[in-house]
Amino acid sequence: MNFFEVFFAFLFSLVLNAQSYTISQEAPVPVTDGCARIHNEFITKQKTNFSYTDVKDCYQSYPFDKDVASKTIDTLTDLIGGFYSFLDKAKEPPQPGFDFRPMDLIAELKLFRNKSYATLYDFTIDIIHLFNDLKDAHTIFASNCFETFVFYTNMTFYSVVDNGMQKIKVFNDTIDRSNIDCEVTHIDGQQAFQIIYEYANKSVNWSRDLGVRFNIALDHTYAKRSFAIRYEIPEKPDITYTLKCDNTNEFNVKRNWNAFTIRSVLNKFNDSKSYFDNICNPIKGSKQSVSSNHKHRKVTKIFDNVDGILAKQDQSVTTIRIVDQFVEFYKVQDFGVVKIITEQPNTSTTDETIAMFPKVIQGFKELVNTGIKKVIDDLV
Incomplete structure (x- = not known):
């Protein structure tokens, strides 16, 4: 397992939840409060599907x-700056055959200090897009606050090559099954293949290979990255597909x-304030995080050797620091060994997780101060 898949994907998903944000408790809930309208639909009609507008x-x-x-x-x-080992690599132009932009991530982050937005959502999405531009599946930024609902249109797609032409077809349509296997010629008036190709190029980040990203955009199991099933608010409330079935006229x-979204989430709020307190910022509201990572966490305690180097009984091994059954630091001769025991720290709240990070940083510093010349990362 790659270190940055473990570390960065986990850390970035927690960043916004660690910030403080206050909404007046005395302000009346307006009719325009979409969170309140969602709650009302859930309570009165037991709905779990909601409108784009709400x-x-x-x-x-x-x-x-x-x-x-x-x-x-x-x-x-x-x-x-402290952990991303590909920081300089990200600045380099792509190799021939790859299509992504080189970027100085630290410099780009600094530019956000001078930007202003209408909403916190707009700011968050802009940061998400910045990290998506890395095209690195192991390095992401995410927010529980704005990834609670999944948007869909009941139609998914696949791609085939027909007479030398790559075409988009309907994989499934849960509203009208007669549309299955029909060709999708246009999406909102533009060539369907080009629309999904551009979506894969811009919005899918799980590979540096555009062909792979195109396949992911069509894979409905990749919620959040799929063209048909996504977490980010679509640009407009509807979408128009132009279909052609069995040589009939297009329609x-x-x-x-x-x-x-799921019922366990809907039970946590009744308006915008309670939504933020219990989902976006659970430190201020409920002390229990809504993240499924915490609900299903399994902490594995493994004390095997590190490729034969780390035997507990070996007196040549010096223990530098052990961080909460998450990361262990050792010195073996002139080698430093960083043993990552689990991909998810054994913490139950965001507060506890954030408090653990300085200990990890201190472990790296103490390891360097021993005079080591090389480091081995052991990903258990």
């Missing part, structure tokens, strides 16, 4: 806060973007 209004109900943005940028800059199918 979810959009819920997400965008929090105005941009300069202090939250500054703390987020500070945290990301420290993490990237348009207009679908609304709907949003789905």
Whole structure:
């Protein structure tokens, strides 16, 4: 398992949850409160599917806060500068055959200090897009706050090559099954293949190979990265597909973007304030994180050798620091050994997780101070 898949994907998903944000408790809940409308639909109709407008209004109900943005940028800059070993590599132009932009991540993060946004959602999405541009599946930025609902249109797709032409076809349509296997010629009036190709190039980050990203964009099991099933608010409330079935004339199918979430989430809020307190910022509200990572965490205690180097009974091994059954630091002759025991620290709240990071940083510093010349990363 790659170290940065473990470390960065976990750390970045927690950044916004660690920030402080306050909403007045005395302000009346307005009719325009999308979170309140969602709660009402859930309570009165037991719905778990909601309109594009309600979810959009819920997400965008929090105005941009300069202090939250500054703390987020500070945290990301420290993490990237201290741990991202591909920082210089990311600045290099891509090799022939690859299509992504070189970037100085630290410099780009600094530019956000001078930007202003209408909402906290807009700021968060801009940061997500920045990290997506790395095209590095192991290094992401995410926020529980704005990834609670999944948008979909009941239609998914696949691609085939027909007479030398690559085409988009309907894989499944849960509203009208007669559309399955029909060709999708256009999406919102533009060539379907080109629309999905551009989406893969811009919005999918799981590979540096554009061909792989195109396949991921069509794979409906990749929620959040799929063209048809996504977490980010679509640009508009509906989408129009132009279909051609069995040599018949083309016809348009207009679908609304709907949003789905699970009942355990819907039980945690009744308006925008309680949504933020219990989902976006559980430190201030509920002390229990809503992240499924915490609910399903399994901490593995493994004390095997590190490629035959680390035997507990070996007197040549010096223990430098052990951090909460998460990371262990050892010195063996002139080697430093960093043993990562689990991909998820044994913490139950975001507070505890954030408090553990300085100990990890201190472990690296103490290891360097022993005079080691090389480091082995053991990913258990």
